[in-house]
Amino acid sequence: MLTEGCKTIARVRAHLEDILRPQGDMSALSTVVVHVTDNLARDVNELNFGYQNDRTYETCHRGLSPFTVVDVSMSTMSSRSRKADRLKRATFLTPADVARGDSFPDPIPTRYIDAMELLKRYIHLLDAIVGKKCHHRQMVFEITHEMLQHAHVFEELTPRHIASLLWQRFSDAVDHRGVLPMSNLQLLLSTVRSGDISMHSSMPFTLLSGESDGDPTSAYKTSGPAKGGVTSSTHQEYASVPAKFVQLLGDARTRYPCIRMTTILGAAKPAIPYKDIRLGPIGACSDFMMLGKCMSPSCSYKHNKTSMVEAKHVDAVFPRVQKAWEAYKATNAT
Numbered sequence: 306m307l308t309e310g311c312k313t314i315a316r317v318r319a320h321l322e323d324i325l326r327p328q329g330d331m332s333a334l335s336t337v338v339v340h341v342t343d344n345l346a347r348d349v350n351e352l353n354f355g356y357q358n359d360r361t362y363e364t365c366h367r368g369l370s371p372f373t374v375v376d377v378s379m380s381t382m383s384s385r386s387r388k389a390d391r392l393k394r395a396t397f398l399t400p401a402d403v404a405r406g407d408s409f410p411d412p413i414p415t416r417y418i419d420a421m422e423l424l425k426r427y428i429h430l431l432d433a434i435v436g437k438k439c440h441h442r443q444m445v446f447e448i449t450h451e452m453l454q455h456a457h458v459f460e461e462l463t464p465r466h467i468a469s470l471l472w473q474r475f476s477d478a479v480d481h482r483g484v485l486p487m488s489n490l491q492l493l494l495s496t497v498r499s500g501d502i503s504m505h506s507s508m509p510f511t512l513l514s515g516e517s518d519g520d521p522t523s524a525y526k527t528s529g530p531a532k533g534g535v536t537s538s539t540h541q542e543y544a545s546v547p548a549k550f551v552q553l554l555g556d557a558r559t560r561y562p563c564i565r566m567t568t569i570l571g572a573a574k575p576a577i578p579y580k581d582i583r584l585g586p587i588g589a590c591s592d593f594m595m596l597g598k599c600m601s602p603s604c605s606y607k608h609n610k611t612s613m614v615e616a617k618h619v620d621a622v623f624p625r626v627q628k629a630w631e632a633y634k635a636t637n638a639t
């Protein structure tokens with residue numbers, strides 16, 4: 306009976322590998338590759354897509370979930386399959402063996418670019434298993450597309466933001482499990498379109514990112530403010546904001562304490578790209594240059610306190626920012 310089960314899983318796995326094989330030009334560097342694990346084959350075989358409706362960290366990598374397709378190194382993968390092999394061959398298992406055989410979610414990517422790759426794999430997996438008509442798949446696709454189109458807005462996302470985005474997709478996938486006709490990701494799509502990503506309150510960040518000591522309860526508790534927190538010592542302040550911008554945006558942070566330039570620029574239709582409003586050197590942080598302060602501890606843009614801006618550059622950029630700011634205020638009137 307047990308052998309029959311193993312054979313079925315092997316067959317499902319082979320079939321999945323077949324349908325997930327990259328199509329078209331195999332030499333293209335953009336080819337999406339999804340590795341089929343025994344767990345995935347088993348869940349597909351049992352149609353356990355929402356994985357028993359469980360939305361906790363421990364099983365978030367089971368069923369149809371973005372955490373199913375987290376990339377791990379080849380060496381990790383082969384050591385895992387050796388371990389699984391040993392367990393399969395064992396004739397007697399102690400509870401400890403069984404616990405060791407349980408798999409754990411892999412740490413998720415912390416950078417925008419890697420998160421995008423993960424989402425491409427997830428979409429590829431959804432395409433193969435539930436098809437393009439699935440509403441959850443459509444929403445995940447729209448959100449990913451939006452984020453790829455506006456890399457300049459999202460490449461600054463913190464690891465916490467990325468975890469939150471993935472967690473929201475996971476929760477939606479659990480709700481979905483082929484029964485729920487409509488995805489709840491519409492709200493996420495509109496926040497992504499506005500360029501302002503909010504944090505999911507119940508997301509177990511330290512566990513997802515692999516920073517945890519393994520105690521799930523402590524990880525859930527610390528999903529509040531970012532590690533290290535946003536303290537005044539991490540603020541990057543710029544004292545030479547051009548007068549025109551001080552006049553325009555002087556009260557922006559008083560009215561909207563967490564506001565960032567990406568959010569303001571996203572309010573214009575169409576959203577204004579970073580390159581059209583950059584002040585100072587290439588790669589200069591726009592929050593720093595225009596709002597006078599960058600509040601993101603993980604911001605990778607430049608914060609050079611001695612940057613000077615030419616008047617003609619200010620004049621060129623100013624009307625664009627003004628337009629975006631007016632649009633922002635109009636939609637966020639208090």
Ligand SMILES: [Zn+2]
Pocket residue numbers: 541590591592593599600601604605606607608
């Ligand atoms: Zn910055």
